[in-house]
Amino acid sequence: MANIRTMTFDAVIVGGGGSGMRAALQLAQSGYKTAVITKVFPTRSHTVSAQGGITCAIASDDPNDQWQWHMYDTIKGADFIGDQEAIEYMCQTGPEAIFELEHMGLPFSRTEEGRIYQRPFGGQSKDFGKGGQAARTCAAADRTGHALLHTLYQGNLKNETTFLNEWFALDLVKNSDNAVVGVMALNIETGETVYVKSKATVFATGGAGRIYASTTNAHICTGDGIGMALRAGFPVQDIEMWQFHPTGIHGAGTLVTEGCRGEGGYLVNKDGERFMERYAPNAKDLAGRDVVARSMVLEILEGRGCGPDGDHVYLKLDHLGEETLNAKLPGILELSRTFAHADPVKEPIPVVPTCHYMMGGIPTNVNGQALTIDSEGNDEVIEGFYACGEAACVSVHGANRLGGNSLLDLVVFGRASGIFIEQQLREGIDLKDPSEADLEAALAGLNHLNDSTGGENAAVLRAELQTIMQNYFGVFRRGDFMQEGIAKLAALRPRIKNVALSDKSNAFNTSRIEALELQNLFEVAEATAITAEARTESRGAHARDDFKERDDVNWLCHSVFFPSDKRVGKRGVNFTLKTRDAFEPSIRTY
């Protein structure tokens, strides 16, 4: 133990996706010794798969657009449990953050005037919902995430950020004050474990869509940050809120951007009916994602699904014409031809709601500081610990995220975390060193795995976990089913704890990584299940057959899951805006 190598940085960011690299860029630009730990080479991070764009009131499509309208849409989209202070900050700061990316070289598509091209996305309006559909999503064709991620990586290269590529963070290292003082990490190529010590540890570890059997998420989206935070005893917030994207390719799960509907595509059932007109007469196919996903499932359940098994619907694009499709949605043509064997120029794409995004995560304030809740119910900052991006719950998405707000969240709060940490570093941060026992604690999970004899195959256990989540915690939920699901998860826990690792070799041992990822997935799944069962209402993405209505009396609040006793608590939603009166909850229709 005494011979474990230590690497020391001012700031260490875990995760090399959009939010992590934006935070790192901020710190590296200011000359702080900054490291990014990432389990894949940075441009392989899941941000790369974002397609349609980044929503922000830059007033290109409409010179009179206002960030306040974007704020209103986001609060409504969140079904009123997004923190209004954070949403205000995101929508107001957004344009600055977008222009910075453009100045760094992000190859946005352009308007005739040479400004950034913006397309309509779901849940967008002008004039606080009264002025019709807005077009507010800034796009680089349908490859916006790729363009953004590569631009951020390039910016970090320019500013000489240290990248620990293909390193896997094992667990947080805490000192005797319960402050975070870095992470224990595993170099995947060599198998070496290293204590990466830091004055500020930022979790930008992304989502965990792989808890579900059908997901748009990459293989790597295994909730590692959430798993580590829960194992360290820290709570997670609104973790029951999972977005099912309306248009995942049937069978393959790969994403088809909402931008398709933004550009004029629409959904049809087996009768060729444009059914969204019935469910959302005004916004139709551009209603909130939760609304569209539920409508699709109802169409399928009521026997109007397409295909031999009636288990999907069609996304129709052919009426837009080949030229438009080639210019605006080239990536979708490629994906559909490859994974659906359907050419959208001539035929519709078979689609089905597919797990897409984790609205919940590590609770933070707008500076990215991770929070816990003390015994009196007050927020308490966890020293040394930060989170941003999908891993965080700041919370700008509440119970349902609007399309295009994910990339904005990444850059705005990655940047905000960086700015705040810079300031803290300037003022001086003094944290106690961890003891040998503290370091040992962060290695316990790995040691247990390395000592394993017997046990079951990680891929088999993972499939079982994913099936439970898919069957019991999907688009529609019901109390008795969820209790059954929770019992099944409880039975799965010891089996996952004892997952097999037959290959004990050190060099690029992906079996070891997959076993560790499985344990993180399990933590996310269990927190999701217990919290979903506890929230006895329907709000945003959380739709219960046994509690069909939104319950503002009891549940206009965040849920908080405490891992030590698996208790679900409540935390107030922030209704304090700096620039105007708060938006009061109202009935949410599209």
Added chain:
Amino acid sequence: MLNVSIYRYNPEVDSEPYMQDFQFDAEGKDIMVLDVLEKLKIQDPTLVFRRSCREGVCGSDGMNISGKNGLACVTPLSAAVKKGKLVIRPLPGLPVIRDLVIDMTQFYAQYEKIQPYLINNTPAPAIERLQSQEDRAKLDGLYECILCACCSTACPSFWWNPDKFIGPSGLLQAYRFLADSRDTGTEARLANLDDPFSVFRCHGIMNCVQVCPKGLNPTKAIGHIRDMLIRTAT
């Protein structure tokens, strides 16, 4: 049953690499090569390969599939199986770490050499820099590169001089910035490439074009850079 032959090498165990044969039942489905590898890994957890997005945009799973470089996640069996056999090797020309995982250090070093970021030292406006649709269109076919290394590791010139020849991927990115109307670093960029190796080792073999999973054309971009270098010289 499909015969799948996979390159195996674990530096801790094997004195030299070998090909291992697996029998695989695809149940008549035209699944992707990555799906085959995932299923084989359940049988043999020691089998190692990189993967992430599984939809052809992250560039993790470049490998040599039945003799041709490509991404396992978007290569269906119908395009990969030859004479009832599927042969999977790591991308050629770079050191192997383990099984299908190669050491990409040299590939990334060449990318970094071309200064892969926008250079513009004029004061930035309060909004975005304007760019016409025509100028933006010049970046199409360039910015989409996913750094999978399928092209550079298919290039004989890169095999011979991976330390001195930038290679098709790096040069495609070099031209992506040269072609950007917002970039003011053209002169320095060209000076940085003006030697006998960086660009001029390209002999127009066009393996890069043939294998690029994104349908990009590095040879054409290299031609543009050559033209610019020659124009600057005269």
